[in-house]
Amino acid sequence: MENIKNSDLKPIGSKLLSWYRINARDLPFRQTKDPYKIWICEIVFQQTRINQGLNHYNNFIARFPDVKTLAEADENEVLLYWKGLGYYSRAINVHKASQQIMNDYHGIFPHEYEEILKLKGVGKYTAAAVSSICFNGKIPAVDGNFYRVLSRIFADDFDISNSRAFNYFSELAHLILPDNVGDFNQAMMDLGSEICKPKNPLCGECPLNNDCLAFSLNKVSEFPVKAKKTKAKDLELKYYFVHRNGQFLIQQRKDDFIWKKLFEFVPEISDKLVAFIVGVKTVSHKLTHKNLSIEIYNVEVDSEEIWQSFIAENNFIITNVMDSHERSFPKPLENYIQNYDAAYRIL
Numbered sequence: 001m002e003n004i005k006n007s008d009l010k011p012i013g014s015k016l017l018s019w020y021r022i023n024a025r026d027l028p029f030r031q032t033k034d035p036y037k038i039w040i041c042e043i044v045f046q047q048t049r050i051n052q053g054l055n056h057y058n059n060f061i062a063r064f065p066d067v068k069t070l071a072e073a074d075e076n077e078v079l080l081y082w083k084g085l086g087y088y089s090r091a092i093n094v095h096k097a098s099q100q101i102m103n104d105y106h107g108i109f110p111h112e113y114e115e116i117l118k119l120k121g122v123g124k125y126t127a128a129a130v131s132s133i134c135f136n137g138k139i140p141a142v143d144g145n146f147y148r149v150l151s152r153i154f155a156d157d158f159d160i161s162n163s164r165a166f167n168y169f170s171e172l173a174h175l176i177l178p179d180n181v182g183d184f185n186q187a188m189m190d191l192g193s194e195i196c197k198p199k200n201p202l203c204g205e206c207p208l209n210n211d212c213l214a215f216s217l218n219k220v221s222e223f224p225v226k227a228k229k230t231k232a233k234d235l236e237l238k239y240y241f242v243h244r245n246g247q248f249l250i251q252q253r254k255d256d257f258i259w260k261k262l263f264e265f266v267p268e269i270s271d272k273l274v275a276f277i278v279g280v281k282t283v284s285h286k287l288t289h290k291n292l293s294i295e296i297y298n299v300e301v302d303s304e305e306i307w308q309s310f311i312a313e314n315n316f317i318i319t320n321v322m323d324s325h326e327r328s329f330p331k332p333l334e335n336y337i338q339n340y341d342a343a344y345r346i347l
């Protein structure tokens, strides 16, 4: 970076802005500067493609149109409206942060980057995006798009999996930052997803192709550089789908190891129930950094007395297929419930 620090690179940022003024995607959340909506949208679309998440975002905003409504809502309802987006811990954080805004900021969304950063679950990227788009903040919202575009423009081989990558690319972004940082951040988002895509970037249509070193060297495919690959860990889980006459037992997860606050089947059964196991199904499921192998035992309790004593001895929630739709389950368990047929047997 040292060799480019003294160059005037601001025209790159200005070119990007000119391109954005004509080519900005027409997205619903672009019509607003309401920090609440921009914040929710940034959280929703962090791991979800725009077209996949748009309905969820619209439904969420329709039900929780402002900080107050969200803060006053029941957490399980918030989780329910997050259904389909995954990463449920984000929904929990969003809910907690809305209460923080009500309690610590009198219900007014904080304006300053440092204050936004104090909200539960808000990282540097989101704080920069909200402060720049809504309050004219001057901090680049550095994410994977920034890493990719900047490493290509400068043919920079800094390892994007390095823990210092965020600071490094933030510094690089400052070199091209125009005055209107809010639009610049959104322009980088659009350029990264529409033109400078991870695979097969459309360099011929790129507004920055005259400035792009990787393009001029014909080395676009070599950037960004990512050295380290975290190997996903294998993890085995066991569940018991304990059911009788269309009712089955569940509980809400407490530990935050995975699937925090989601509902799950019975994780352990007593010896008395072992005799009622009529089958087992193994399902695989991938999470970030984890490969799950889940054994789900079908426990069809054929005795009212044993069913009642198991319920009495434990603290499980009794539910059925209809009622379970009102709760959020991890995807593999939700699929299992869907396969629980009208005769209350596993297909």
Ligand code: SF4
Pocket: 149, 152, 153, 195, 196, 197, 201, 202, 203, 204, 206, 207, 208, 209, 212, 214, 215, 220
């Ligand atoms: S010229 Fe190609 S590689 Fe360079 S910034 Fe544009 S799209 Fe990305």
